[in-house]
Amino acid sequence: MTKKALITGITGQDGSYLAELLLDKGYEVHGLVRRASTSTLERVAHLTGNPGLRLHHGDLTEGSRLTALLHRIQPDEVYHLAAQTDVRASFDQPEFTGDVTGMGTTRILEAIRLIGLDSRVYQASSSEMFGASPPPQSERTPFWPRSPYGAAKTYAYWVARNYREAHGLFVANGIMFNHESPRRGKEFVTRKITHAVAQIKAGHDRKLYLGNLDAVRDWGYAKEYVEAMWLMLQAEEPSDYVVATGTAYTVREFAEQAFGHVGLEWQRYVRFDDRHLRPTEVDSLIGDASKAAVELGWKPKTRMPELASLMVDEDLRAVIAQRAE
The missing domain is CATH 3.40.50.720 (NAD(P)-binding Rossmann-like Domain)
Incomplete structure (x- = not known):
């Protein structure tokens, strides 16, 4: 059934x-x-x-x-x-x-x-x-x-x-x-970064404005x-x-990986903008998913460096497709 x-x-x-x-x-x-x-x-x-x-x-x-x-x-x-x-x-x-x-x-x-x-x-x-x-x-x-x-x-x-x-x-x-993922909304920091990398690589943008670069995420x-x-x-x-993956990276490290994937130095393009800060920040989130591993048999396969790269690749494909239209 x-x-x-x-x-x-x-x-x-x-x-x-x-x-x-x-x-x-x-x-x-x-x-x-x-x-x-x-x-x-x-x-x-x-x-x-x-x-x-x-x-x-x-x-x-x-x-x-x-x-x-x-x-x-x-x-x-x-x-x-x-x-x-x-x-x-x-x-x-x-x-x-x-x-x-x-x-x-x-x-x-x-x-x-x-x-x-x-x-x-x-x-x-x-x-x-x-x-x-x-x-x-x-x-x-x-x-x-x-x-x-x-x-x-x-x-x-x-x-x-x-x-x-x-x-x-x-x-x-x-x-x-x-x-x-490549389907993440552009209002979220990871997709905001990878979308900007693709636009900058294509010559459409010159700068990316971010908030707390020291926030640690899993x-x-x-x-x-x-x-x-x-x-x-x-x-x-x-x-x-x-x-969770149990791994920890800062927003800065995500940006470094995303820009580096296409041969760009992130420091040349990223600027701080306090308008993106939260009134109360969450400094560090790192998960322990051992219960899910033991009871469900679930374990993550993809870590941040690979994830950032595949998101950049997909955003670059989207830029190329728009050019072809």
Whole structure:
């Protein structure tokens, strides 16, 4: 019997890779798409001809719509990825971030409970929940969020735990450390860097403005991380897992790798701009994913240098393709 999965946030980086993975495994995949004035389907456009993919309009702020969709689809698995994910923007839109990123999770879980679905649920948690807690961070590390986004994700984590413990729902929290790809939005620092490298190499731009170059992050490949999401819902019992590489690099080192990949010296092009600083910074996030390795058999394959290079290559291909048009 064909399994059904619902992915909220299917048009995002993780959602698009997860949809590919599930379709390859023979799932019938349903995706929640938020209505917008411009098309948001770019990342899943190559999948829209697949008969196994079905898209539905909906919004995390609209509980009645979520309940109706879940009742109609009757998914075996729900991957809740949708959120307001821009950490810097969460300082400017704290109420919106709390409503979508935090309460949106409650609406999904409450709908599943009210309908009585036997769905397995993946809840996308974030390393930003750890914030100021010193690394390495594991499932046992106390949360200390340093942004409205981190606080909203912390709420979503605990409400997921509560629905698991109070109502018996199969809910797994995946505490994802930074994971990137050529499909990452250009508002995120890694893609901002690789896109700028391609533009500068092509002669279109001359400078790149960044904020905190000393921030330390644990960067992995999003395409590998969605496999961990799937594995969490195949386990016998639900639990919570850190997903990370265990390696640490600064934003400066990422920029050095990206520029160096095309033979450029990063210092000639990168400039500091305090407008990109957060009111409260998160200095160092480095994950310990040993639990995922032991219980799920998941291990990362791609580290930052290879990741930065493949992202630059893809952005360069996009520049070349635009020239040819």
